[in-house]
Amino acid sequence: MRDEKKINQETKMLFSFVYEPFMAAKIGADHLELVYANHKLLELLSCQDDQELANYLQSNFWQSLAKKVADQLKEKGSANLCKLLLTDQAGKKKLLNLTVKEAEVGEEKVQLFYLRPFSLPKDRVTGLLDLHSFKEVALSQIKELAKAGQQVCLISFDLVGMKEYNNKFGYQKGDDLLHFVGQTIKDCFGEFASTRAVEDRFYAFGSVEGLEEQLRKLADQIKTRREVRIGVRKFVYGQDDFTAALNQARIAGESLDNPNESGVVYYDDRMSRKFQMQEYLLSHLDEALEKGWIQVYYQPVVRTLSRKVCNLEALSRWIDP
Structure with missing residues (x-):
């Protein structure tokens, strides 16, 4: 891994204009090699220095991510991964948008990673996601x-x-x-x-x-x-x-x-x-009424003193064909 001090002046000037969380890296067959990272990226991923970031990038998540990025770069020339949920070095989950482009830096081809925190609408009372x-x-x-x-x-x-x-x-x-x-x-x-x-x-x-x-x-x-x-x-x-x-x-x-x-x-x-x-009853109620599946039956009500029918109770039955 190269230290920032060893990067030539032209490259430093190029990177100094990037104000969002950013790093330059080289995607290998089975690893991701850090070339440069700015302080905003270190803060975003809760890393103390470049060495801690380089170790963090060896996690399974970043290795699998590197493969997705490499596939998109090969197919489109750039990579965009939206609403990417990752766990930083401190174990906190963060939602990010990632854009990756390729560039020549010091006669070497490197991949430029731009990470942007993504904000989602939240509930006013609890602070949870909507x-x-x-x-x-x-x-x-x-x-x-x-x-x-x-x-x-x-x-x-x-x-x-x-x-x-x-x-x-x-x-x-x-x-x-x-x-x-x-x-x-x-x-x-x-x-x-x-x-x-x-x-x-x-x-x-x-x-x-x-x-x-x-x-x-x-x-x-x-x-x-x-x-x-x-x-x-x-x-x-x-x-x-x-x-x-x-x-x-x-x-x-x-x-x-x-x-x-x-x-x-x-x-x-x-x-x-x-x-x-x-669900069936609610979704077929109109059809049942239209086609006569719901039928009314009258149940006699008998008064116990006179043993005569004094009223009728209407009962609806759903007779489904």
Whole structure:
């Protein structure tokens, strides 16, 4: 690796005009060799110096990234990777856009990496990602986890009696509670794996491994302020619909026997059949009315004193062909 002091004056001047996080490197067959990095890149990736950055670039993530970049450079002459989620040297996840170009520097061909932090819309009260951004980032992460052979679950969190809490303590206290719950979930699953969807409902995703213990501890923390119903739905990338799976996680949480107490429920085949039936009824109601599938039957009501029919009770039956 070359030290910045050894780079000729012309190259220094070239790099000095780059104000965004930047590095020059050479992509080898099985490695990424650092040539130059500016201070903004060191700060962005939480590296103390060039040597620490050079070691960091030998991680599996950067090696696989180098291959993607090399393929795009070969095909298009430049590389663009958007909303790239990486873990910096300090273990913090960051979302970045990466642009890579090729250039001649000192009669050598090098690749120029421009990294730009990418900001996503966030919820005003909790600071978590909004639901749309969560879906987008989650699917990207889950795809990589699936490639690594990891199973993933989608998780729904529903606070109990939030309307009552707001009426009793006021909306400012309610927002404080939502912020506490949001931060607790984020601390457990990460900034890019959690969201506040609407009102008092949150979603997250996580690896199946160790999830049960994670949720137990998380529920205990949230219960110090409010009861929480948690629903879990296993998710298979490329096979399950993300939005439907989130909804099914919500349904699982709402199926708790006591709706006013905390608990964790996993979505199963029984709930799946019930959910499919509900979806069928809702989506075919107009058709059923139009085609006469819903028929009215009259049940006589007999008065016990006179033993005579005193009324009729109308019952609707859905007779599906």
